[in-house]
Amino acid sequence: MGTELEVRPLTPERWDDLVALFGERGAVGGCWCMFFRLTGGEFQRSSRAATRQGLKDLVDSGAVPGLLAYSQGRPVGWCSVAPRAELPRVLRSPTLRPADERPVWATPGTPAAGRAAAPSCTGARCRCSRRPGSTRSSAAPPPARSCAAS
Secondary structure (H helix, E strand, O other), X not given: OOOOEEEEEOOHHHHHHHHHHHOOOOOOOOOOOOOOOOOHHHHHHOXXXXXXXXXXXXXXXXXXXXXXXXXXXXXXXXXXXXXXXXXXXXXXXXXXXXXXXXXXXXXXXXXXXXXXXXXXXXXXXXXXXXXXXXXXXXXXXXXXXXXXXX
16 A cells, blocks of 8 residues: 655745755756746746746745645645636637636646655645635646746
8 A cells, every 4th residue: 555645735834845845956947837827928038046936926925826745744746726817828828728717726737746646636636726716627738848947
């Protein structure tokens, strides 16, 4: 039987855990999971430090931009979660356009780290996306070069 995973929202108190999980490069090429949260131009102009600070500012504002998975108290996985309205890349995508105007929570890409944590993160993100006003959620596939080094 596998190790039990505990999934928790990313909060200011857990920021250092995310940094430890993402490493010095900031997960996939320094995007700090901000690729879908910025327009193409904003992302192109952003440095690794800027995307890191952007996510930190989001966390410090009290928003919960995603979920951390823990195994034996150590962070092992991450999943971004947000209302579609907060993800400009999803809103502008011709292939990810909403079917209607109902509020939808989106989970862009795949867990940035800890592939083994993906099933636990999936269940938790479904629970996380059950917010007032949201009637459904969707997952956006990762683009081929979503988080190119900046």
